[in-house]
Amino acid sequence: MSQSRPAAWAGRLVQLLVLVQLAACSAMSVREAGQQPRRAAGPLPEVPAELSSMRIEAQALPVWQENGQATHVRLGAAGLPGPPRFEVPAARWPVLPGTRGLGAGPVAETPPAQTPEPHSDDASPDKASRIVGTVSPKFDSLQFDDNGTLNDGFRFIPADSHAAVGPNHVLTVSNVSIKIHRKTDGQLQLQSGLQDFFAGLGSQRPQTYTFDPRALYDTFENRFVVLTLEVTRVADGDAADNSYLFIAVSDDADPNGTWRMARINTKLTIASQARWLDYPGLGIDEDALYVTGNYFDFTVGNYADSRLWLISKGVSGGLYGGGAVTARQFDPEPTASESAPLMPARMLDAAPGTIGTWLVAYSGFASGSTEQINTVRIDNPLATSPVFTSAFETVADFDQPFTTDFPLAPQPGGAIGLDSGDRRTLDATWHNNRLSMVFNVLPPTGQSNQNQNTAYWLQMDTTNPANLAVVQRGQIGGEDIATGAHTFYPSIASNRFGHLAIGFAASGTSTNPGAYVVTRRPTDPSNTVSSAFVLRAGIDSYVRTFGGSRNRWGDYSATMIDPVDQCFWAYNLWATTQGTLISGEDGRWATTAGRFCTCEGTETTGDGDFDGWCNNLDNCDLIGNRDQLDPDNDSVGTACDNCPNAANSNQADGDADQVGTACDNCSTVANTNQANADADARGDACDNCVNVANNDQANSDADPFGNACDNCTAISNPTQANADLDLFGDACDNCQLVANNDQANSDGDPLGNACDNCVAITNTNQANADQDLFGDACDNCVQVGNNNQLNSDADVFGDACDNCDLLANPDQADTDNDQLGNVCDNCPANANANQQNSDADAFGDVCDNCPTLANPDQTNTDGAADGGDACDPDDDNDLIPDANDNCPLVVNPGQANTDGAMDGGDACDPDDDNDLILDGADNCPLLVNPLQENLDGDALGDVCDPHDDNDGRADVVDNCPRAANPTQADFDADQVGDACDNCANNSNTDQADQDTDLVGNVCDNCPFVPNFSQLDNDGDQIGNVCDFCPDEFANTCYVFGNGFEAALRQLKR
Structure with missing residues (x-):
């Protein structure tokens, strides 16, 4: 867990005080720096960052350069064997420079004997080593004498071996040299001194031999990165104090x-003194390169602080893109001097949010019985002001006091x-919220490997960036290599499967210095790693001090991920056969690079698909599928399951098309692509309707095509x-x-409406005499072409052949044969093709009875040949000219006119009596009787009927002319017969009836009130109705009556 900053810094302050005291009394040097031999060159201009591009041609070179057997020392210009040496007095850690290394002058090169490695290194590793198969490929790279071959005969210690692995190459570096190998078999393709490698910078190239090289492969951009340092010091006889970082x-x-190269001026003033950069750490994320390092003064070599150089990749126009380089220096712990070297983590993939990477540090921080791990999170690394967040994680005691x-x-x-270094963090990597790091410790008494230098690994959970947590850790002891073996200079890598590999050096009383590896898988018990396996066992002891006080190994190693298959590569030192005697010392280091793979399960079953799962557990052992997805639970993973969503553990594939029978949409016809355009149950290869869904595959006619299509x-x-491209093929199309x-x-004939020349009339033979669009059976002009079938009169003949195109005449009758049908011929009985009609009436001149006077009715009352009425002066031929004739159209020579009106004589007057009833309806046409009264209902109205009641008596002698009374009875002898007398018993000739109730006054008991x-x-x-006392005969209520009743009574008397 994170410790509060004040407490942590308090602990560090105590340590620094102790370091100062120790520095005052200790002359023991843990790291050394020697004066570097250099090639002649003038002073260099101060350039913060210079960029250059150069092309390096591949060379096919042997691993060793054969130069004879001479072993004599070549003298330098001063007559001394090699450059002078310089040792920096220093305390224990971390204030120790020395990555510059010590140099020795040129000697004759004696290649190391090609002694086979011990048999145990070639054998398959045991189960506890947890790798698949053997380390392969494996090949040697840079070695002690290469420095002489590639750097003017000078040799350097320590080796500072580092490497990077790409898709097809392995690039290795040592203190002053570089090699490039073909990855598959180690064939050497390029070797060079680093000074020459950076020659493309021209005047900005290194002027002395460089030191502390680092290499990595940028998996974000698929490029190799190499860096190295150069320092010149006035104290060494140089013209100026300079510090440079070279990057390619x-x-x-x-x-x-x-390659694109740049030189970055890394000289800084810290605490009022000029300082030079030493021991770089190299980290990376998707945006930037992170270079950390320790700063020492040029004069004595006292440690000042640890700093960060942040270099933007600049894929578009920066370092990577061949443009200006942006390199910025930051103090990630500005509140106090950083007393431990910071190591940047290599990011396997992008961290969440704004995080760039983490810097980690350990070098013995302690707080009582616990240790402290320092982390610095970097946010927004490309911003003008990146954010640095420092924290300390407390871990239970695993190391002796730093003193x-x-x-x-x-x-x-x-x-x-061997001087195996100090407690500083040596390597760090991050993947999937796991920050892993390695360093050396000296386990306390009572713990495993007590009092032995021991490599140590530790992993933190970064899920909560503000509160990191140590999740597991442990020693990488040497006891499984040999009793009492020490382990040191570890490096670490984590692949995308969460597997870890840690390469390290080991040496003991029975073990020559060699290179070893352990691994860890997510399924392993927490806090454990595998037993060690040999990368390259040492075959001799090693002593090489160049007259210094330290027999140095390291200063670091490299463990990397293969970007192709997530296997690992380790690159490290081993002690080869002794030789190349200098100052009585003949130890020689060499390096080896080797590839190995890990998997979860039983490694001996292999991992054929390199997905991190051993074949015995892998549900797709030949196809990489880290996720092991198996949605159908048939024990065959989706990546290799020929039916990923249909359980078929037997993987039956009847048509051998790589799609299992259980899910193959054409189980008997090979169709690997399973194309199914219509998305039904059948694939295109076997679907009888490829583009129309038809799961039933119905096929009524048994041809290759289903009904649906x-x-x-x-x-x-x-x-x-299908000539017409409609939905019906020619074989069944009624219009092909x-x-x-x-x-x-x-019409039900074999031809459809669209092509039938008689759509509504069956005509199988499609006979068409006039070759228009209509067959004879329906053509309204069979012999005359008329595609429009215009038929203005809607008869059965079209206008084109109709002898009356505007008047319907389906019989086409033409009595006079003048080509005009009777119905439209103005003289149907007289041929007159020109249809001349002078008076524009309905009759042509040849048949018009008034040809010059319009008379469309052709009326000719007298029927004479003297012309129609319209032009005949005496239409009725009664010898009375029409102008004087009161009936010009009716013969009436007498000119009778009963009503005397001007409406014509009686012969033609329709209403002779002018009573507005026409004569034909008038029951008295010659007598006015508009009401047409007719009592007896006979043909004559009353006004002209001599016997209205038809009782046998004429009206003039009938005492009831309008009521039948053949007996003429008249009881009261008042000349009104009883049949019509309103007082038959009372004489009343006048028939007075005051109240019109059909009872005459003389006999009406209420003559003034109808009753x-x-x-x-x-x-x-x-x-x-008029009696005030209608129910009293004696009229007792008379006295109450009025004068009216009295008057009535008087009248009745």
């Missing part, structure tokens, strides 16, 4: 091509022990010929040459 980036994944020096790592035969479902037509998707056929019934309840001759 390949333009693609092939390091044998073009306790590391012992020398022993060697066989009592050889001088067959253009003739009931008639076999394998070719599906005319598209008619509806196949409408109104047809004459009711009189009390019999007093006063009707009820």
Whole structure:
């Protein structure tokens, strides 16, 4: 867990005080720096960052350069064997320079004997080593004498071996040299001194031998990156104090091509003193390169601080793109001097949010019985002001106090022990929220490997960036290599499967210095790694000090991921055969690079697809599928399951098309692509309707096409010929040459409406005498072409052949044969093709009875040949000219005119009596009777009927002329017969009836009030309707009556 900053810094302050005290009393040097030999060159201009591009041609070179057997020392210009040496007095860690290394002058090169490695290195690793198969390929690279071959005969210690692996190459570097190998077999393609490698910078190239090289492969951009340092010091006799970082980036994944290079001025003033950069750490993320390093003063070599150089990749126009380089220096711990070297993590993929990478540091921080791990998170690295967040994680005690020096790592035969470095963090990597790091510790008493230099690994969870947590850690002890073996200079890599590989050096009283590796898988028990396996066992002891006090190994190693298959590569030192005697010392280092793979499960079963799962657990052992997805739970992973969503553990594939029978949409026809255009249950290869879904595959006519897409479902037509491109094939199309998707056929003959020349009339033979669009059977002009079939009069003949095109005449009658039908011929009985009609009436001149006077009715009343009425002066031929004739059209020579009106004589007057009733309807046409009264209903109205009631008596002698009374009875002898007398018993010739109730006054019991019934309840001759006392005969209520009733009574008397 993170410790608060004040407490952590308090602990560090105590350490620094102790370091100062130790520096005052200790003359022991843990790291050394020697004066570097250099090639003649004038002073260099101060340039912060220079960029150049150069092309390096690949060379096929042997691994060793054969130069004879001479072993004499070549003298330098001063007559001394090699350059002078310089040792920096220093305390234990971390204030120790020395990556510059020590140099020795040229000597004759004696290649190391090609002694085979011990048999145990060649054998398959045991199960506990947890790698698949053997380390392969494996090949040697840079070695001690290469420095002489490639750098003017000078040799350097320590080796500072580092490497990078790309898709096809392995690039290795040592203190002053570089090699490029073909990855598959180690064939050397390029070797060079680093000074020459950077010659493309021209005047900015290194002027002395460089030191502390680093290399990596940028998987984000698929490029190699190489850096190295150069320092010149006035104290060494140089013209000026300078500090430079040289960096090179390949333009693609092939390091044998073009490189882009830059020189960055890393000289800084810290605490008022000029300082130079030492021991760089190299990290990377998707945006930038991170270079950390320790700063020392030029004069004595005292440590000042640790700093960060942040270099933008600049893919478009920067370092990577061949443009201006942006390199910025930051103090990631500005509140106090950083007392431990910071190591940047190599990011395998992009961190979440704004995080760039982490810097990590450990070098013995302690707080009582616990250790402290320092982390610095970098956010927004490309911003003007990146954000640095420091934290300390507390871990239970795993190291002796930092005041306790590391012992020398022993060697066989009592050889001088190896200086195996200090407690600084040596390497770090990040993937999937796991920050992993390695360093050296000296385990406390009571713990495994106590008092032995021991490599150590630690992993943090970064899921919560603000509160990191240590999740696992542990020693990488040497006891499984040999009893008492020390382990040191570890490096670490994590692949995308979460597997770890840690390369390291080991040495002991029975073990020559060699290169070893351990691994870890996510399924392994927490806090554990595998037993060690040999990368390259040492075959001799190693002593090489160049007259210094330290027999140095390291200063680091490299463990990398193969970007092709997520296997690992380790690159490290081993002690080869002794030789190349200088100052009585003949130890020689060499390097080896080797590839190995890990998997989860039983490694002996292999990992054929390199997905991190051993074949015994891998549900697709030949196809990489880290996720092991198996949605159908048939124990065959999706990546290799021929039916990923249909369980079929037997993987049956009847048609051998790589799609299992259980899910193959054409199980008997090979169709690997499973193309299924219509998305039904059948693939195109076996679907009888490729583009129309038809799961039932119904095929009524048994041709190759199913009903759903067959253009003739009931008639076999394998070719599906369809000349008109409608939905029906020629074999069944009732219009083969005319598209008619509806196949409408109104007349039921073999031809559809779209091509039938008689759509509504059956005419199988399609006879068409006039060759127009209409067959004879329906053509309204069979012999005359008329595609428009215009028929203005809607008869059966079209205008083109109709002898009356505007008047319907289906019989085409033409009595006079003048080509004009009777119905439109103005003289149908007289041939007159010109149809001359002078008076424009309906009759042509040849048949018009008034040819010059319009008379469309052709009326000719007298029927004479003297012309029609319109032009005849005496139409009725009664000798009375029409102008004087009161009936010009009716013969009436007498000119009778009953009503005397000017409406014509009686012979033609329709209403002779002018009573507005026409004579034909008038029952008295010569007598006015507009009401047409006719009592007896005979043909004569009353006004002209001499016997209205038809009782046998004429009206003039009938006492009831309008009421039948043949007996003429008249009881009251008042000349009004009883049949019509309103008082038959009372004489009243005048028939007066005051109240018009059909009862005359003389006999009406209420003569002034209508009472047809004459009711009189009390019999007093006063009707009820006018009797004030209708029910009292004695009239007792008379006295209450009024004068009216009295008057009535008087009248009745």
